[in-house]
Amino acid sequence: MKAYRIHRYGGPECASLDEAPEPELRAHDLLVRIAGVSLNPVDYKTRHGALRVLYRPKLPATLGNDLAGEVIAVGSAVAGFKVGDRVIACSRINDMGSFAEVARIDARCASLAPSSIDLATASALPLAGQTAQQALRDLLHIRPGMHVLITAGAGGVGCLAIQLAKSMGAEVSTTASPRGDALVRAMGADHVIDYTTTDLASLGRTFDAVFDLAGGDALDACFKVARPGSTVISIAGLPTPSAASKALGMGMGIKTLFWLASLGLRRKAAANGVSYHYYFLHPNSSDLSALAAMVDAGTLKIIADRHFPFEQIADAMAYLEAGHAKGKVVVTL
Numbered sequence: 001m002k003a004y005r006i007h008r009y010g011g012p013e014c015a016s017l018d019e020a021p022e023p024e025l026r027a028h029d030l031l032v033r034i035a036g037v038s039l040n041p042v043d044y045k046t047r048h049g050a051l052r053v054l055y056r057p058k059l060p061a062t063l064g065n066d067l068a069g070e071v072i073a074v075g076s077a078v079a080g081f082k083v084g085d086r087v088i089a090c091s092r093i094n095d096m097g098s099f100a101e102v103a104r105i106d107a108r109c110a111s112l113a114p115s116s117i118d119l120a121t122a123s124a125l126p127l128a129g130q131t132a133q134q135a136l137r138d139l140l141h142i143r144p145g146m147h148v149l150i151t152a153g154a155g156g157v158g159c160l161a162i163q164l165a166k167s168m169g170a171e172v173s174t175t176a177s178p179r180g181d182a183l184v185r186a187m188g189a190d191h192v193i194d195y196t197t198t199d200l201a202s203l204g205r206t207f208d209a210v211f212d213l214a215g216g217d218a219l220d221a222c223f224k225v226a227r228p229g230s231t232v233i234s235i236a237g238l239p240t241p242s243a244a245s246k247a248l249g250m251g252m253g254i255k256t257l258f259w260l261a262s263l264g265l266r267r268k269a270a271a272n273g274v275s276y277h278y279y280f281l282h283p284n285s286s287d288l289s290a291l292a293a294m295v296d297a298g299t300l301k302i303i304a305d306r307h308f309p310f311e312q313i314a315d316a317m318a319y320l321e322a323g324h325a326k327g328k329v330v331v332t333l
């Protein structure tokens with residue numbers, strides 16, 4: 001089968017679409033004939049080797065976490081799925097391999113696909129959707145009336161996060177450039193801050209909760225605009241030891257490394273009277289099914305910026321890596 005694999009860590013030249021053996025089915029797995037995959041920044045970060053400290057796949061390794069397709073085989077310990085089911089899923093970070101004609105996925109990370117949209121587009125939901133849903137619901141505890149800031153609202157996670165925060169009853173502010181302004185308003189954002197002209201930090205202590213998808217200087221500014229006592233959750237800053245350990249079961253050595261790496265951010269947060277946490281998503285069937293149901297109910301829209309054919313997956317990756325995607329980038333098989 002064809003698969004998009006990394007052969008060594010580095011730039012785009014380190015990955016190629018080549019012949020690979022089909023994956024072996026484990027007891028908890030589904031084997032899926034892929035109809036579409038969506039791309040996430042974790043794909044090019046993995047290719048770069050930026051995540052080697054977290055997990056180190058044996059090379060060559062097939063990239064990709066998000067998938068949509070038809071089940072062609074079911075592992076002996078799987079309940080609730082059968083051959084022929086249309087499914088979507090996002091693998092755990094250390095169990096990637098969806099950029100292929102056939103992929104295996106732990107069934108505990110899968111859900112039946114929404115029936116109201118095409119399968120390839122549905123592949124844009126799992127990773128971005130669950131990240132936003134879990135961070136807003138479980139860490140920021142968004143409740144009606146809260147004013148939440150979501151940075152980088154026009155990207156893959158941002159478009160879903162704005163809609164989910166609105167569905168939880170929040171007032172939503174987001175940062176976007178003029179290129180993303182119309183899109184984030186269409187997603188339901190109440191206020192748009194043009195990050196190319198406005199210094200976020202100048203807004204003052206405005207927000208009850210902050211979900212940062214941008215990292216860097218934007219994250220520093222988030223600490224200054226969150227109300228004292230509130231929480232800033234980032235998925236783009238430096239991981240905190242508890243987040244890394246919960247997601248990947250890390251030992252003391254790695255926990256210490258992340259404790260040191262995130263110390264500067266935690267200090268900046270503390271100096272502003274707010275708490276800082278990083279979040280790694282936890283793929284699971286029940287959260288994903290709930291999101292798929294929202295799509296079918298018409299209460300959650302998937303924004304696919306561009307669809308690429310599988311033969312052009314390197315172009316799709318370059319497009320995402322340029323950092324200006326509006327919504328999700330999807331590859332169709």
Ligand SMILES: NC(=O)c1ccc[n+]([C@@H]2O[C@H](COP(=O)([O-])OP(=O)(O)OC[C@H]3O[C@@H](n4cnc5c(N)ncnc54)[C@H](OP(=O)(O)O)[C@@H]3O)[C@@H](O)[C@H]2O)c1
Nearest residue numbers: 041131152154155156157177214235236279280281324325
């Ligand atoms: N920890 C986890 O579990 C997890 C899960 C998912 C994603 N992530 C991380 O979250 C981040 C976002 O992911 P994504 O999929 O949403 O990325 P993405 O789709 O590539 O985001 C691109 C968008 O971000 C906007 N943007 C870039 N810098 C910005 C800034 N400083 N302020 C406001 N907007 C900005 C761009 O807008 P313009 O082009 O208009 O500037 C573009 O529309 C990535 O770092 C990713 O690795 C982590």
